[in-house]
Every structure is written in structure tokens, then in C-alpha cells.
Amino acid sequence: MSNELPEFIKPFHFHGVDVSHSSGSEWTAECPICDKGEHWYVNDTNGMWECKSCGESGNVSTFLKHHHAQCLSDTTPAQYKELATLRHPIPTSIFKINRLAYDSDNRRWLVPIYNDTGGLSNLRVWFKVKDPKTGDYKYLFLNTPGCKAQLFGADQLGPKSKERYPDVPKGGHPHVILCEGEWDGMAMQNIVNKAKIEATVVAVPGANIYKDYWSKLFKGKTLWICYDNDEDRETSSGKIVNPGKDGMVRVLGRLKASKSKPKEVLDISWPSSTPLS
């Protein structure tokens, strides 16, 4: 059903709001905030919504903020502990700093991604699914439909970093470590905290994703790029690829072409057997 929905309705459906078309551009559902039935309306041309029962209203972004805040306040210590087991060696304190929240209704973790000024850019979800072909379980990491890709931790490099994270100076530390994937970013945050290293850790969503509008965040910084140390592998067309190394080379190329240059760029490549704790 999701693919047939209007673009502005998809984010609500994606987070479990049971929307149905009423008339024209109007859709209705049980209110995701007060749970009252059929008093909640959303417009499919702009994503603006309001509840006639509790009086709350907003756009897609305010809905995501509400949904995340509600799940965050409901997340139990036992749920954080379970995540720490799944994502060993990342401790629960790191999940809390990054405001990870468990969505019990949809049985998945919410990973909020903020832009440099602290606005919620994306609410990514992480959950276990069964592969219908092999029967094996695997984990998926998905973006909220329509949300812009953002660096995990970008708010730690922005003007409000000190208000949001007391240990981070305004605009972030002079040294920035760029990791591949949010979980690696959190594992690196843990190492940096434990070793009392003064560095700000951020992460791209995947090795092959780099957006030019991120480069301004690294201006004047010493940037350490620390992607996975993958083995070379051959594609079906006979090309040798190495996602981690190729990704780092791509970032270097984008930074060279950018007007906002870091002070210097260094890379960290470690053997895959390096312990993270």
C-alpha cells in the first residue's frame, strides 16, 4: 500500500498511523497523540495535520518530533539493555546521549538524525526482519520517506552543540572523526569518551553516501576519516571494489572540490580484528 500513497502521507503511514482517504486531499486516522478515533486529519498536498480532539497540529516534521518524543519517554531501561546486547560493545549511555527510542507499537528502534542547528532531519528505523527466501533474520535500517540524508551527529558540529551536549564546545571540537554508519559512529563515540579524546564523532549513513552540503561542517577542522577496512572483492562484471576504501576516496574528492575545506584530512584504517572495547 505504501508505494501508492501520496508522498506527504507516506511518513505518517511509515510510522504506524493507520491513514485512510476521506475526501479530496484530506486523509483521516486515529490521532497518534491522543489516540481518539477519526478526529485527526492530514492534507496530502502539504502534510499539514490537526486533531479536532486534542487540538494538536503541525507538519511532517512536528509529527516526527511528537512520535520520537513519545517513544523516547516510553523506552524502558530493559529495552536499552537489550539493545546494548544486540549492539555490543555500545553501552546504554551512548544510546541515551543520542536519544535512541524504542517504538513498541511497531517493534523497532528509532534513531533520530539532527541537522547542524538541531532540527530533526530524519527519523531512521532499525529492526529485525525475516528474509522470505532464506528464512534467516536480518536487520534493516530505513529512512523515513521524504527525509533528507543527514550526517549522524551533525548537531554536535553546529552553533547549538554546547546547549545540546554539555561536553561538546560550540561548533564541535577541532578534531572530527567521520565514521561509516550510525552504529560505528556510536562505537567510536564510546571509545572517544572512555579515552577522554577531545574529538567530535559523526557518521555517514553508508560508505557510498556523501552529500556536498555536509562539507561546510568540516571547514577548518582536522578530519579523520575512519570507514570500514573492507577486503577487496570482485563484482559480477569483474571490477575490484572495496566499499570502505572507495568511500573514503570519494569523500576526499568531494572535499577537494568544495569551497569549505578542512584544515587537514587524515584517514584511519584498522584491521577488521581490532577490538572496539
Ligand SMILES: [Zn+2]
Ligand atoms: Zn489528538
